[in-house]
Amino acid sequence: MIPELGHFALVLALVLALIQAVLPLVGASRNNQSMMAVARPAAQGQFVFVTFAFACLTWAFINSDFSVQLVAVNSNSDTPLMYKITGVWGNHEGSLLLWAMSLSLWTVAVTVFSRHVPQVFLARVLGVLGCISVGFIAFMLVTSNPFDRLLPGAAEGRDLNPLLQDPGMIIHPPLLYMGYVGFSVAFAFAISALLSGRMDAAWARWSRPWTIAAWVFLTAGIMVGSAWAYYELGWGGWWFWDPVENASFMPWLLGTALIHSLAVTEKRGAFRSWTVLLAIGAFSLSLLGTFLVRSGVITSVHAFATDPARGMFILALLVLVIGVSLLLYAWRAPRLTGGGSFGLVSRETTLLGNNVLLAVVSASVLLGTLYPLFLDALNLGKISVGPPYFQAVFVPLMTPVVVLMMFGPYLRWKSDKVGTVVRRLAPAGIASIAIGFGTAFALDHLTWRTVLGLCLAAWVVLASLQLLGGRLRERAGASMSSRLSAIPAAWWGMWTAHFGVGIFIIGVTLVGSIDANLDLRMKAGDQAEFAGYSFSFKGVERIAGPNYDASRATIDLSRDGKPVAVLEPEKRVYRAMGMPMTEAALDIGPFRDVYVSLGEQLPEGDWVVSLHRKPFISWIWAGCILMALGGILAAADRRYRRLAERSAPAGAAQHAV
């Protein structure tokens, strides 16, 4: 009964989404108040029904209702409660429902927090969001109904893919989807601006906090996914340039370009048509990502459920959403030329340069991801594109991005003098080159990649510190606390995120260059020395988990005779699927992780143990966290709220008329 209620709620949500899509858009073009006024309640009602449907599906999972096909395939009565809930979105149908729920959550957030936006504009934004929602809910109802029954019901479920039974997978998909779907808000604002022809600074200011919020979610989502791959896949890698990873990385790159481009549009009125194009692009890549992951058009290391019929539907959706918006762009964008002019040496130039570079990187990742498909379609054979291509393209293109990134904040808007900037930054530049070579030499790892990475990281850190120092000296005489509070949150956001990039590069460079790995066979009582640590293998015991049986090894980790940690890597076999899984054990530290995974048991009774030392890997996550934190600070800047308050009475007055 409850699954049917969920199904019915989804149908009602579709009806409300249709209303939300059609009436406000028509109302906005005819300037009909009452039609536009439908947008807000329709969006909120849709949210209620989609959430209700989601709750019904969750209920079916929690109660192990194996007469629902999705539950029978993705859950088991022995699965721990947490992973029963994770099972809701650990599959195609459920993840689409999560997609639809995030979309309606964002839409409701827009109805609540954008009250200051003029009604016509807001009606268009909600209308566009409604169109997207119609597409996705219809997709679910037509091709991938999560509530399909399995009659008669199964006695026992097949269990959730053990790879997904991990705390990281609980939050990874929701974060990632909030990010993907969040770009739909930026997209809706851009389309609304194109429709209304109102392409001024106000539009950029309304859209900025939304775009940054989506970007924060996407950053956090990608980070959690990468950390999951690191400890769950059991071989210590953290990024594989896999199509599914690329699908999330491309919108991130374009989204990064978009938030910077919006800054220029807001402050200087420039780049307007480019900003609109980026907003369309970032959302298009989110949709494309969904298409790639869900259609099975590309083989992937984490290929989960795939189905070409569903692919056709998403493709049609892509054509409608993106095709129509690009057509609209081609029609309206010619009016958007102009805006503030700027000199060759100016903050605009650095931002434009980085925007173009990020867009090119994004296009290269897209090319690499789809290249096997292109060749196949042109009958030129089947190939796979691996990490060497992506590294060869990514490193040279991102190097100037990182260099320019630190120039930007030092330059004035409009125009600046080369001499001043060079004089201010030359010491930091020279010092970073020295530090880069010096550190690489000290590590005895003088490869060009290590040197380059370390130079760039030093450059970001030094230039950031100098920037902060300069900012704090600005108001000489004032007390430190008043100087600190005078700096707006948006500036801190920019600073923190850029600094995070530096920390991230340190992590990536050092993990890539000086990590160490040793595979050996051990039995109870054995001791091994590796990377300055001793590992003493205490033995292996059989344990029974809730839905798996495991062999758990106990390894005492010590350094210079002092105990550091007890590591317990496991080799699990999940009962329902009979699938073996490696559960690595980590001792996480600020400067290194010690990572131990348990391999096969040899016929003689020894175990194969794989030891890794991963230097500075936590810095990769720390860098991502700083970037996300920077985004939060920037989105929380008082400026957006103050303007909201100021324009609220005006909006209310207009409403009364």
Add this chain to the structure above:
Amino acid sequence: MKAKFLVPLFLFLLLIGFLGFGLTLNPREVPSPLIDKPAPDFSLARLDQPEQRFGLEQMRGQVWLLNVWASWCVACRQEHPVLVKLARSGVVPIVGLNYKEVRGDGEIDARGMALETETAQAIERARDWLTRHGNPYQLSVMDIDGRVGIDFGVYGVPETFLIDQQGRIRYKQIGPVTAENLEQVLMPKIKELQRAG
């Protein structure tokens, strides 16, 4: 409407064309000219006993799988547990074709390497890998230079060939064998061939 503003739309439509066409293709299935043809014969050194050689005739009369693998291949690690489980069930023998173990690894420059050195390295790496991840293979042979791979039309690793009692290739799977396609595609074909024989 100025032409330059239509560029993004055209690029997008081009992309859509490819994606739409891509949907009609199956990246895991190969229009191999070898399907239903006799498998190319070979004679290669065994991984466990390099002094012995192995060829097609030794599998004559059996339905078996030839799985192309290498220790540097990330997707192989994904399919590996599936193969180990399949091997334990004893339904079908699996022979491993260790493909370009050394020179296929992007991180090693094997150009100047003597064949003996390369072979020795390959044996060590491949054996290590099997000890770590489990050995599903009845035996593995070493295709150091990838020539047998070329005869079989190997595009990428992993690939899996289903070969019948008469030594004909009956099916080819590109990319990792997953529990799902093992159950839905490979097993039915294996069962059918075994019954026919």
